[in-house]
Amino acid sequence: MSENNRKYSNRIVDGNAQAPSRAMLRAVGFGDADFKKSQVGIASTWSMVTPCNMHINELAEKVCEGVDASGGKGIIYNTITISDGISMGTEGMKYSLVSREVIADSIEAVSACMGHDGIIAIGGCDKNMPGCLMGLARLNRPSLFIYGGTILPGEDHTDIVSVFEAVGAASAGDIPVTQLEEIEKKSIPGAGSCGGMYTANTMASAIEAMGMSLPNSSAQNAISKQKQQDCINAGDAIMHLLEHDIKPSDIMTKAAFENALKVIITLGGSTNAVLHLIAMAHTIGVEFNLDDFERVGEQTPVLADLRPSGKYLMSELIEIGGILPLMKRMLKAGMLDGSCLTVTGKTLAENLENVRDYPDGQDIIRDLDNPIKADSHLVILKGNIASEGAVSKITGKEGLKFTGNAKVYNSEESAFEAIMNDKVVAGDVVVIRYEGPKGGPGMREMLSPTSAIMGKGLGSDVALITDGRFSGGSRGFVVGHVTPEAQVGGAIALLQDGDTITIDAVSRTIDVDLTQQDLASRKAAWTAPVPTYTKGLLAKYEKLVSSASTGAITDGF
Numbered sequence: 001m002s003e004n005n006r007k008y009s010n011r012i013v014d015g016n017a018q019a020p021s022r023a024m025l026r027a028v029g030f031g032d033a034d035f036k037k038s039q040v041g042i043a044s045t046w047s048m049v050t051p052c053n054m055h056i057n058e059l060a061e062k063v064c065e066g067v068d069a070s071g072g073k074g075i076i077y078n079t080i081t082i083s084d085g086i087s088m089g090t091e092g093m094k095y096s097l098v099s100r101e102v103i104a105d106s107i108e109a110v111s112a113c114m115g116h117d118g119i120i121a122i123g124g125c126d127k128n129m130p131g132c133l134m135g136l137a138r139l140n141r142p143s144l145f146i147y148g149g150t151i152l153p154g155e156d157h158t159d160i161v162s163v164f165e166a167v168g169a170a171s172a173g174d175i176p177v178t179q180l181e182e183i184e185k186k187s188i189p190g191a192g193s194c195g196g197m198y199t200a201n202t203m204a205s206a207i208e209a210m211g212m213s214l215p216n217s218s219a220q221n222a223i224s225k226q227k228q229q230d231c232i233n234a235g236d237a238i239m240h241l242l243e244h245d246i247k248p249s250d251i252m253t254k255a256a257f258e259n260a261l262k263v264i265i266t267l268g269g270s271t272n273a274v275l276h277l278i279a280m281a282h283t284i285g286v287e288f289n290l291d292d293f294e295r296v297g298e299q300t301p302v303l304a305d306l307r308p309s310g311k312y313l314m315s316e317l318i319e320i321g322g323i324l325p326l327m328k329r330m331l332k333a334g335m336l337d338g339s340c341l342t343v344t345g346k347t348l349a350e351n352l353e354n355v356r357d358y359p360d361g362q363d364i365i366r367d368l369d370n371p372i373k374a375d376s377h378l379v380i381l382k383g384n385i386a387s388e389g390a391v392s393k394i395t396g397k398e399g400l401k402f403t404g405n406a407k408v409y410n411s412e413e414s415a416f417e418a419i420m421n422d423k424v425v426a427g428d429v430v431v432i433r434y435e436g437p438k439g440g441p442g443m444r445e446m447l448s449p450t451s452a453i454m455g456k457g458l459g460s461d462v463a464l465i466t467d468g469r470f471s472g473g474s475r476g477f478v479v480g481h482v483t484p485e486a487q488v489g490g491a492i493a494l495l496q497d498g499d500t501i502t503i504d505a506v507s508r509t510i511d512v513d514l515t516q517q518d519l520a521s522r523k524a525a526w527t528a529p530v531p532t533y534t535k536g537l538l539a540k541y542e543k544l545v546s547s548a549s550t551g552a553i554t555d556g557f
Contacts (some may be wrong), residue, residue, distance in 0.1 A: 005117060005242040008141065009039040012115035030073070037073040038242050039114035043107045043135070044076055045128040045148075050083035050143055052125035053202065055191040055222055056148050059122055059231045063146065067120070072242070073307030074235075075116065079106040079135075081108060083387060084471060094442030095135035097469075098541045100127040100130045100134070104409045107135025117141065118238045118441045119262040123146025124192070124222070126472070130276035133207060137284040139229045145213045146234055146342040149222030150314040151192030154417050158187040161308055161473040168455015171420045196307030198472030201314045202269035205323050209263035210256045210354035211342030212248065215351045216381070216432025221315055221321020226370065229298060241347045252284040254297065255337040262335055264302040265376045266326060268309055271393045272445075273481055278551035281459055283443055290380050290389045290549060294508070297376025299523050300335070302395060303366045308475040309377075309395045312364045313520065320362045321355075327532060328355045357511040362382040364550060372396070376497075381479060381503065383511035384519065385465070385491050386471055386490035388483035388549045393470065398477040401506065402463040404429040406499040411435065412444055426461035428517030429501040433492045434529060435468030435484025437552040441533065447471035448477055463503055465510070467492050469548070481548040487528060 012021050013035045022035060042064055044055035060076045067074035080102060085094040102512040111119050118141055123134035129147070153159060172181040193200035205220035214237060217455050220227040230258050240246075257277060264273050274293060281288035303326070305311050317323070330336045331352055338349025358365055364484040366372060372395060379392045394400065407424055408431040409415035415432045417425055430449065437443045446468050454476055467485035470478055484490030491512070495501075498512040511518075533539040544554040 004245065005038045007117060008115040009117050010159060036251060037241070038070065039115065040067045040072045040074050040238055041074045041111040041114065041117060041119045041390060042074050043110070043121040043124050043132060043227050044069070045081045045125070045132070046078060050086060050125060051151065051188055051191050052193045053081045053148060053429070056122050056124055056147060057536060059146065059148060059227065062228050063120055063122065063234050064232035066232035067238060068235070069340045070235035070239045071236065072239055075114070077110050079103050081125050082486065084126050085454050087387065088445065089412065089448035093444040094440045094538060096127055096445065097437070097552060098537060100131040101127050101541070103131030104134035104138065107132060108138045111139055118242050119143045119347055120146060120234050120238055122146045122148060126203070126272065126371055129200065129203040129207065130280055133212060134283045135279050136251060136281060139166050140247050140249050142238060143248055144232055144234060144241065145207050147207070147213060147217045149192050149220050149224065149227045150201055150318070151195045151222060152189055152315050153195055154187035154189050154389055155537060156186070158183055159307070159313065160187060161196065163187050163279065164451035165455045165474065168452035173458045174457070180495065182540070189356045189498045191221060191311060194473065195313040195315060196473060197267050197269055197304065197314065198308065199270040199272040200420060200472070202264055202267065202472055205267055206260040206264050206268065206277065208323065210249045210260040210359040211340055211348060213235065214343060216324055219318045221318060222354055236345055236545055241343060244343060244345060249284055250258045251343065252280070252286065253340060254288065255288050256340045257281050257286060257288050258292070259336050261293065261296050261322060262300045262330065263327060265305040265378060266330065267323070268302050268304050268306055268377055270377060270396060271391045271470050274391050274474060274550055276511065281554045282553055282556070294420065295379045297378055300376055301371030302373040302377050305364055305372065308473050309397055317364055317380050322359050324352065324366055325358045326365055328352045328357065329368060337405070370462065379508055380503045381510040383509040383510050384514070384516070385501070385510045385512050386482045387491070388547060389481070390478040390479050390483065390510055391481040392455070392464070392503070392505060394475070394477070398460065400478050401499065401504045402429070403502045404463055405493050406431050406497055406501050408433070408495050408497050412446060413484065414450060416449050416452060419449055419456065424453070424458070426458060428462050429460060430464040431492065431495050432464065432468060433467040433486035435466055436487055436546040437548055438542050439467060439485050439487030441538050441545070443548065443552060444468050445471040446480070447474050450474040450476055465501070465503070466493070475501065483547050483549040485548065489523060489526060489528065493526055494519055
């Protein structure tokens with residue numbers, strides 16, 4: 001083992017002065033030979049707070065086996081995870097996006113403190129995946145990511161979004177409460193991340209396309225032999241990365257981020273990818289912003305018929321080959337940069353060389369010349385409501401333009417209550433504000449209101465805009481990440497009931513029918529709400545966090 005592979009652990013365990021360190025490590029299982037091996041930190045997001053991560057302790061053990069068998073010394077440690085699906089619609093959801101920063105902080109803290117030469121992170125839920133990548137990027141040591149895998153469908157092709165939308169349907173009287181209870185009981189059959197092309201599967205696909213996970217890691221069921229083998233294979237991969245000193249900065253380049261974005265668009269992925277890719281790029285030192293989403297989006301079609309807007313679940317995409325055949329098609333069409341380095345030590349093109357195309361007759365992934373939408377569903381809007389930009393998720397199924405009258409709510413809860421009590425009607429534009437990164441604080445996801453709208457049968461007749469964000473499971477005519485946010489005096493804070501709002505996905509604009517003089521007059525009478533939290537994590541986050549337009553990051557902006 002070359003000393004070059006022990007750039008950090010040698011400071012912890014070599015020499016007489018480090019005898020106390022070695023003594024403590026012996027107590028956790030180190031033998032004499034282990035002190036000369038590369039130490040690989042295995043950052044596990046295992047937790048019993050959510051089915052997304054309940055199996056990751058077993059995967060971490062497999063990773064450790066693979067590392068040890070390949071000549072390294074694996075050391076498992078934990079970081080946190082929270083559950084968006086469980087906390088959705090409650091005050092607790094304010095901690096969701098915040099947890100991304102906590103995860104990045106904790107991976108940086110543990111592996112930097114303990115002198116890990118390389119790091120393997122395992123994530124299985126929305127925020128812990130970008131959080132893991134940001135931690136790896138900060139350390140910039142040989143690293144890779146493993147996706148915990150997707151959940152299997154519930155009975156009758158149900159999933160977590162089926163439950164959220166059934167809440168609205170039950171409220172509307174379209175289904176009995178007993179049917180809601182049946183859907184609740186059968187929709188989540190076991191371990192794994194939410195089953196559609198929601199944020200977890202979106203980010204897993206992005207990370208694989210970027211080259212930071214092994215080929216096919218994004219397209220394996222959580223409980224499967226393939227996922228266990230993916231974990232074991234990580235051992236050889238990390239040792240190769242260590243031997244050749246291949247670091248995240250060698251892989252996470254501007255071209256790699258563009259590859260990731262293109263794959264996300266073809267899959268119809270979550271709007272949260274906008275926040276996370278910008279934040280990940282910032283952390284590794286790559287300039288990547290809303291203009292890149294607009295530029296790349298103009299040239300990239302939506303090809304996948306996946307939930308929430310489509311029909312199929314990730315487990316069904318796995319059955320036909322996952323995302324590798326899609327990337328092979330895109331590479332052949334000149335859409336991807338095949339020269340990008342990956343954690344295999346090979347280029348993207350080399351990884352895809354022997355990948356077979358999808359089987360004949362499948363209708364999950366369309367051909368490039370027959371797209372669901374000719375350009376991106378992630379549409380960046382600007383206008384007098386969002387001078388710094390907003391992010392919409394428009395597949396075309398919702399229509400491309402909406403004009404309606406504002407119904408303004410200062411919290412998610414008040415909006416949800418109004419929807420459930422039939423105070424929102426066809427032609428309304430629901431405005432939910434003071435839910436941005438600073439205003440929440442924490443930028444909650446609006447899955448409960450959007451699902452209630454769909455469940456009430458208003459999906460084609462009501463739009464929703466917010467300075468908060470959306471779950472990957474949200475669908476409908478929705479616009480989030482409105483910036484500047486209400487808490488800092490953005491125009492969304494100045495809207496009033498009855499204002500006429502127009503959202504146009506073709507011209508990429510979002511405007512209220514008011515003059516600049518009207519807005520200035522309202523701004524003069526506006527005062528910022530007093531922050532809700534004055535101590536603790538959310539108070540610190542509110543002071544540190546940047547605008548959603550720059551990724552809602554907390555360092556170095």
